[in-house]
Amino acid sequence: MPQSHPSRPVFKRLCPALLLAAMAPAAALAADLTLLGDWSKALGTQDLSGGAGTDFPAAFESSATQATIDVTNTGGAAWTLWVRQDQAMLPPAVGLSVRRSSDGSGQGSISGGSAYLTPDFQEQILCSGVGDRSGIGLQFRLSGISISQPPGSFGATLGYRVD
Amino acid sequence: MSMNTSTRIRISALTTAMTMVLSAGAMAASTGDQTVTYTVPEMADIVISGSPGAMTITAPAAGADPAPVTDATTSWSVTSNAGTDAKKLTAALDADMATGLTLKVTVTAPDGAASSQQTLTAAGVDVVTGIDSVSETGLGIEYELTATVEAAAATSVEKTVTFTLVDAI
Numbered sequence: 001m002p003q004s005h006p007s008r009p010v011f012k013r014l015c016p017a018l019l020l021a022a023m024a025p026a027a028a029l030a031a032d033l034t035l036l037g038d039w040s041k042a043l044g045t046q047d048l049s050g051g052a053g054t055d056f057p058a059a060f061e062s063s064a065t066q067a068t069i070d071v072t073n074t075g076g077a078a079w080t081l082w083v084r085q086d087q088a089m090l091p092p093a094v095g096l097s098v099r100r101s102s103d104g105s106g107q108g109s110i111s112g113g114s115a116y117l118t119p120d121f122q123e124q125i126l127c128s129g130v131g132d133r134s135g136i137g138l139q140f141r142l143s144g145i146s147i148s149q150p151p152g153s154f155g156a157t158l159g160y161r162v163d
Numbered sequence: 164m165s166m167n168t169s170t171r172i173r174i175s176a177l178t179t180a181m182t183m184v185l186s187a188g189a190m191a192a193s194t195g196d197q198t199v200t201y202t203v204p205e206m207a208d209i210v211i212s213g214s215p216g217a218m219t220i221t222a223p224a225a226g227a228d229p230a231p232v233t234d235a236t237t238s239w240s241v242t243s244n245a246g247t248d249a250k251k252l253t254a255a256l257d258a259d260m261a262t263g264l265t266l267k268v269t270v271t272a273p274d275g276a277a278s279s280q281q282t283l284t285a286a287g288v289d290v291v292t293g294i295d296s297v298s299e300t301g302l303g304i305e306y307e308l309t310a311t312v313e314a315a316a317a318t319s320v321e322k323t324v325t326f327t328l329v330d331a332i
Binding site for chain 1: 193194196197199200201203204208209210235243244245246285297299301
């Protein structure tokens with residue numbers, strides 16, 4: 001019977017494998033994001049801050065839960081919700097902001113995003129959480145609309161991502 | 164079982180596990196979009212603060228025409244987003260003044276616009292021109308009533324002045 005040294009050859013083969021396993025990324029988050037609701041506002045003379053002779057107010061806000069977001073299929077893991085502005089057709093002085101207006105529901109937790117954030121074309125963190133959350137409220141704000149700007153239709157798209 | 168076989172089994176199991184970990188390595192993320200839009204129509208809105216008090220012509224001294232009477236107690240306010248020089252303000256009486264009586268008006272123009280004293284008639288007249296996109300309040304309106312000796316005596320006559328913000332063209 002040939003002599004065998006089980007520990008040494010196995011260790012030599014296992015060592016690189018163990019190193020590779022340690023370097024492999026942790027199990028990935030495959031969360032799902034569900035968005036409900038947009039915001040569309042038709043302005044007119046009834047929206048002037050004080051009738052004829054006045055301009056629009058400094059900002060218009062949507063209802064507190066104009067839109068909602070569900071973050072699901074998290075497997076109980078931590079997640080981050082990112083937001084950016086895409087495809088904007090807004091006068092230069094007009095800003096679009098968004099904030100998290102409610103916690104939603106679920107067994108997990110959520111934090112951040114309760115103050116208005118004005119997204120630009122770079123992603124920013126809106127909020128973060130742990131575990132599944134449903135019905136997270138979103139509120140929007142348009143600021144800087146003025147009668148000095150020409151009439152027309154304007155808007156922007158907000159892109160969200162969870163990881 | 165030989166030691167070599169046992170070793171091969173252990174390595175195979177570890178390789179399988181490692182492969183499973185590596186194959187799940189790509190970050191899975193979910194995305195979505197929302198749209199926010201608003202519309203603003205062309206707006207041109209004015210408000211007149213009220214009506215002037217009664218303007219009474221007093222009998223003059225012999226050989227003289229009656230003195231004019233003025234009233235500057237009213238004002239107007241305007242909001243327009245129609246653009247540069249896009250609007251003008253017109254004024255018209257509901258009926259021409261009686262013989263010997265003339266009613267004139269001077270309307271203070273908002274920034275960027277122009278105005279001058281105008282005689283009011285039923286046909287209407289431009290009282291402010293070149294109105295840009297603007298929002299201003301409390302712009303003065305001054306009326307001047309003049310009479311000549313040809314004017315018939317009258318106890319009380321009421322006139323309605325209609326101001327209208329219209330396209331400049």
